[in-house]
Amino acid sequence: xxxxxxxxxxxxxxxxxxxxxxxxxxxxxxNALFVYVAEETFSGGDTSDPxxxxxxxxxxxxxxxxQAERGWQTDVAYDDKTGRLELSFLDKSxxxxxxxxxxxxxxxxxxDREDRRVAMVETSPGVYAANVTLAPGLWVLSVASxxxxxxxxxxxxxxxxxxxxxxx
Numbered sequence: 001x002x003x004x005x006x007x008x009x010x011x012x013x014x015x016x017x018x019x020x021x022x023x024x025x026x027x028x029x030x031n032a033l034f035v036y037v038a039e040e041t042f043s044g045g046d047t048s049d050p051x052x053x054x055x056x057x058x059x060x061x062x063x064x065x066x067q068a069e070r071g072w073q074t075d076v077a078y079d080d081k082t083g084r085l086e087l088s089f090l091d092k093s094x095x096x097x098x099x100x101x102x103x104x105x106x107x108x109x110x111x112d113r114e115d116r117r118v119a120m121v122e123t124s125p126g127v128y129a130a131n132v133t134l135a136p137g138l139w140v141l142s143v144a145s146x147x148x149x150x151x152x153x154x155x156x157x158x159x160x161x162x163x164x165x166x167x168x
Contacts, residue, residue: 067156072097076141076160080167083133085118087143089126089156096126100145100155106132107140109161136166 053060071092078085087104089097102120114135120128120143143158 063157070156072156074156074158076158076162078134078162078164080134080164083131084129085120085132085141086123086127086129087120087158089128089145096124098122098125099147100128101147102128102143102145104130105142106134106162107142109138109140134162134164136164138163 073090073094075088076086077088085106087102089100091097100122104118104120105115106118107115116132118130118132120130123129139162141158141160141162144156145158146155
């Protein structure tokens with residue numbers, strides 16, 4: 001008569017084998033599910049129409065070189081108590097740059113639900129301001145500016161992160 005091996009009599013090699021196969025089978029199935037969900041919900045792109053932007057990459061590099069040659073200096077300040085956002089522009093000689101047309105956008109880094117355009121007005125020579133209330137957290141300020149009457153080209157682009165602290 002042969003004795004049957006059972007967990008009550010001890011663990012045999014086949015029990016270990018089936019336990020490992022089951023364990024790793026569950027791990028692989030969960031990983032496959034995570035990969036599928038990740039691929040379906042995020043395209044990987046962080047800009048709209050990355051293919052066309054890639055085609056114009058050399059033009060983007062030339063625009064960045066022209067911007068660096070200008071030597072403009074910028075400063076961004078946000079006062080969360082008053083809700084005042086200020087941009088200041090200085091040229092190479094540290095003189096204020098006046099007469100700029102500014103298109104500004106505030107957005108959150110991870111979502112587009114709170115994106116908003118901001119109308120910037122020149123309040124003093126080289127200083128452009130707007131009143132805007134921002135919720136606490138991280139914001140991205142994107143600015144495209146050009147001199148009035150300078151045609152259609154953008155003279156200067158700026159992208160800065162702003163952190164708005166929670167008020168006690």
